[in-house]
Amino acid sequence: MTPLLRRILDELAADDAVLDELVKVARSQSPEVARLPEAENRRHVQVLLSAALRATASPDGPAREDYTTAEALGADRAAQGVPLTDLLRGVQAGRTHAARVAVERARAAGVPDDVILETVLDADRYTGALEHHIVKGYHAAELQLSRTVRDARTQLLRTLLLAGDPPAPEELRQAGLRPGGRYHCVVSDVSDPAQARTLEQALLEFGGVYGLVEGRLTGLAARPPAGVTLTGDARLVVAPATALPALREVHGLCTAAARIAGPGCHDLTVLAGEIALTAQPLLGDLLTASLLPALDTANPFHRELAATALAYLDHGRRLRPTAEALHLHPNTVRYRLDRLAELTPLPLAENSDSRVLDTVRSWWALQHWLSRPVT
Structure with missing residues (x-):
């Protein structure tokens, strides 16, 4: 060569x-x-x-x-x-x-x-x-x-949570599940088999069945896995206890939540708003085009304004908590909000009489715009 x-x-x-x-x-x-x-x-x-x-x-x-x-x-x-x-x-x-x-x-x-x-x-x-x-x-x-029991349980999990006929009651009992029981669907982003086995051992303390489903450690916990130890940036989403027939849809929601959640353990219902909004990317595009047409994703100052406004909404439209979270002076936060108000129709005043849904639209538009790649 x-x-x-x-x-x-x-x-x-x-x-x-x-x-x-x-x-x-x-x-x-x-x-x-x-x-x-x-x-x-x-x-x-x-x-x-x-x-x-x-x-x-x-x-x-x-x-x-x-x-x-x-x-x-x-x-x-x-x-x-x-x-x-x-x-x-x-x-x-x-x-x-x-x-x-x-x-x-x-x-x-x-x-x-x-x-x-x-x-x-x-x-x-x-x-x-x-x-x-x-x-x-x-x-x-x-x-x-x-040849292992784990494989049988993993296959049963995949049948329960993905496509296929529901397992027979005897199959459920053999795997340690009660046919009429309610279980917490648990989905992680851990895909490495060695790391998955470590996390599985920690989750087994809470009862239930675990295995790799769609490449991620997933399971049905008999009790909420509170305080489970996660390594590195691993994330874990836990759903409320649900009857077995409804678990396929719940699993889909947990999988969607795991894609958007940050590191750590998360309650599925806490992420309900983000999950619902993320499921409508086209509507997010249209909303952003309607409310933020004057903003340029390649402009660092515009991104700074949008990030400040998003933090402001996340902190209940309160200047001081927003400033503390961003390590800024409250006057700096106010200035950025005023500049953004000049560029967009977003209702960002502290004493705004806007509806809750108006705030949702503003938050969604800002979050969706900030998630776009810089062009």
Whole structure:
């Protein structure tokens, strides 16, 4: 391999934009893979891309540790309940796109076609070997899971919370659930199997059944998991106790809440407003266009004004608590609100006689506008 081609491939492996493209392609071609958190897809793509490029640069092909890593990735997907066909569809889509990008960059840099072809064939052979070890790891984990009680309980959870006929009463009893009981649906954003097992052990103290559903540790707790310890930035959403037949819809709400919640443990009902508003992105766009047309997302001052107004509404339209929360002088908060009032029709006065729904509209417009990417 020429030094020029080596440099091109190294730059490709380090390019976050390329990594984002590969993740997007893999998710678009495999709905089951797309159900996993995007960070988990990104970890998978990054590991395989780096391994394939290392193998291309080595006369011996992939190292043993790369095969071990590929097997571990396959095992993770089996534990997360991703069907093998969907897993391979995502892997192959990303593999094809990576080869296309590499060829385009090499040609643009003037690398001869015969050198490109030889490298692509080598890379294809190595990625095929890595793919074989992904399958090997998947099958090994699948076999192990099928022999465990955990797998049976996880499958029952998936049946209860996703599609399929409801489990028979005897199946519920075998899993430790009462057919007529009420349970707290619990959904986390923890997808790593090792971290999921740690959190599962903590949740088992509250009774119930837990497992990976749609790639996230999920469960039905017999008692509210108050005070459960979470590591890092993990988030956990807990619903009020619900009868088993209603749990599918509750699970959908908990999953939506987990996407928007911050780190920590959250009561589903506390996030009710955010969940309802997030479910209407088009209406949020229309509302923002109607109330905030004069604001520019690329203008730092405009973003400062909007963030201050949002904090002001979050603190009950009170200047001093808002100023304390933002570490500002109350006069600075008042100035920013006055400037925003000159640019928008938002009713932000302290003694405003606006209705509660007017405040909701203002809060929604500001929050939705601030969530937009800077353009």
